[in-house]
Amino acid sequence: MSDQATGVEDATENTQSSGFFGALKDGLFTPLKQFPAALYPTLMIGVLFMIPFVIMFLISFWNWDQAAAIFTPAFELTHYARFFSPLFTTHLWVSVQFAALASALSLMVAVPFTFFISRFRRKPQVLSLIFILCVLTLSEVIIAYSLSIVMSRSGGLPNVAEWLGLVERARSWYPSYFANLFGLSFFNIPFAVLILYPSSTRLDRELTEAAQTMGATPVRTFFTIVIPLLERTIMAAFILLFVFTMGAFVTPYWLARPEDTMMAQLIADQALSRGNIPFAAALSVFFMAVTLVLSLLTVWLRRSDKLGDA
Amino acid sequence: MIRAAKMVFLTVVFGMMAAPLLIVAGVSLNAKKRMFFPPDGISLRWFPEVFTTAKWLEAVTNSVFIAIAAAFIAVSIALPIAYFLWRYRVFYAKALFIAGLVPFALPPVITALGMLVFWSEIGFVGTIWNIMLGHGVFLVTLPLVMISLGLESIDEEILEAGRTMGANSRKLFTSVVFPMVLPYMIAGYAFVLVLSMNEYIIAFFLGQHATLTLPVQILSSLRSGYTPVIAAVAVMFMILAIAIFGLIARFGDLPKLLGAWAPKE
Numbered sequence: 001m002s003d004q005a006t007g008v009e010d011a012t013e014n015t016q017s018s019g020f021f022g023a024l025k026d027g028l029f030t031p032l033k034q035f036p037a038a039l040y041p042t043l044m045i046g047v048l049f050m051i052p053f054v055i056m057f058l059i060s061f062w063n064w065d066q067a068a069a070i071f072t073p074a075f076e077l078t079h080y081a082r083f084f085s086p087l088f089t090t091h092l093w094v095s096v097q098f099a100a101l102a103s104a105l106s107l108m109v110a111v112p113f114t115f116f117i118s119r120f121r122r123k124p125q126v127l128s129l130i131f132i133l134c135v136l137t138l139s140e141v142i143i144a145y146s147l148s149i150v151m152s153r154s155g156g157l158p159n160v161a162e163w164l165g166l167v168e169r170a171r172s173w174y175p176s177y178f179a180n181l182f183g184l185s186f187f188n189i190p191f192a193v194l195i196l197y198p199s200s201t202r203l204d205r206e207l208t209e210a211a212q213t214m215g216a217t218p219v220r221t222f223f224t225i226v227i228p229l230l231e232r233t234i235m236a237a238f239i240l241l242f243v244f245t246m247g248a249f250v251t252p253y254w255l256a257r258p259e260d261t262m263m264a265q266l267i268a269d270q271a272l273s274r275g276n277i278p279f280a281a282a283l284s285v286f287f288m289a290v291t292l293v294l295s296l297l298t299v300w301l302r303r304s305d306k307l308g309d310a
Numbered sequence: 311m312i313r314a315a316k317m318v319f320l321t322v323v324f325g326m327m328a329a330p331l332l333i334v335a336g337v338s339l340n341a342k343k344r345m346f347f348p349p350d351g352i353s354l355r356w357f358p359e360v361f362t363t364a365k366w367l368e369a370v371t372n373s374v375f376i377a378i379a380a381a382f383i384a385v386s387i388a389l390p391i392a393y394f395l396w397r398y399r400v401f402y403a404k405a406l407f408i409a410g411l412v413p414f415a416l417p418p419v420i421t422a423l424g425m426l427v428f429w430s431e432i433g434f435v436g437t438i439w440n441i442m443l444g445h446g447v448f449l450v451t452l453p454l455v456m457i458s459l460g461l462e463s464i465d466e467e468i469l470e471a472g473r474t475m476g477a478n479s480r481k482l483f484t485s486v487v488f489p490m491v492l493p494y495m496i497a498g499y500a501f502v503l504v505l506s507m508n509e510y511i512i513a514f515f516l517g518q519h520a521t522l523t524l525p526v527q528i529l530s531s532l533r534s535g536y537t538p539v540i541a542a543v544a545v546m547f548m549i550l551a552i553a554i555f556g557l558i559a560r561f562g563d564l565p566k567l568l569g570a571w572a573p574k575e
Contacts, residue, residue, distance in 0.1 A: 139525045189327065254529075
């Protein structure tokens, strides 16, 4: 305790310094003197993560010469002005649609699923978690690939549908709007489960038991007790999944039709295929601003969580 | 009735989630060079091919090397931040902690573009080192959260006892704190290892077609035509993930690591 006490004293002593350099001293140098090892993570995150964003932000104002395919330092808003062009607005609308639908669909499965898992006994619970983690960490490439096998002409559901007489002739089900939506929702489920899991385990067993002894059916209990208690967490999860899906690249690349190109593909296409780094950077800056606002919303939602940490 | 509905629901969801794993495993067993499901004849011949074909061997080596190093980098960044925040609770430590959470919250394509622009300006891009450092910083969030969880779980009384016995903060760190957070560090390391091996977009942007990791190689091979080798690679990935998470669960407390409250027995 003694070390911590002196730390506090040091801090109070230094608050007397004022002005910009005083603030810099209190905020940066004093803590670094206290704990010099913090310099290493500061440098790593600063140089390899923060500085790249600053450079990207600057480049978003640079000039792009389409004929020569080069970009040069300048200050212009041409790339931001393109946000009003149909190229941008259609892809943004497509992405928003897919993100909202896929997040909602995956939550419809994940909320009851997580609730059931969190009530499992320890051993099956741990096994379920291992399973979820394996699916979660499975590369998006592998999931998209295996879903495309299921939906392909030679290897899966279309043949079953033909055999059942649902369709006259089996055709490949992808690329299509449905295939992409299914792929994105599928990919979101394990992620959603892990977001909901902590709050689900925190739900008081006694509340649901009380409701049932008072005669409520399990279904009624789920909708009147469990869902309202998890409301904030579910909303936060929706936003996280929404942001996550907005950034999807591999799934739409593999399962979506060309007209359903999503934001991340647009950024990758502009940056890598066309070499238009400034426009890709401007798109990223916009994307980042949206993400930031939505993330702050989740922080606020979590803070006012009814289950809280108290 | 309700019980039955619940069982059906759980079976369907588990089955649906397991389907891709089973299908890929089935395809990898095809005897002919086609991707049929169910497999057309059973053969294990695609598995050795992963290690005898130059491009697959190179991708495997790249991915494994990147994952091992990136996980080390991520944990090495996460540990001082988590300790700093836990020990001093100053604004600067809090800011560092939040900076460590940001990579996880942003769409990875943005991070990938930022890093690409950064390395291009320096003129050093398309190597295994770019991807390794990129993954190390991008995936710092998980070990950071896990190590913080580990530090929070240390009993104040143990620290008090150490101080009474005359341990300074360095001694306290090496003899009490470090051994107690070590399991959380290992878990964090394992998570980054698996995620790095499966990450696509940062590896794609920073590799610049010169350095290919497994997911990048898989997608580019898919474009140029199917072969069951792709499925064989995917199966090996899955086995690795199952082994790693199984080990974490065996030697650690998986529900607690994922944020569950200690079960009241």
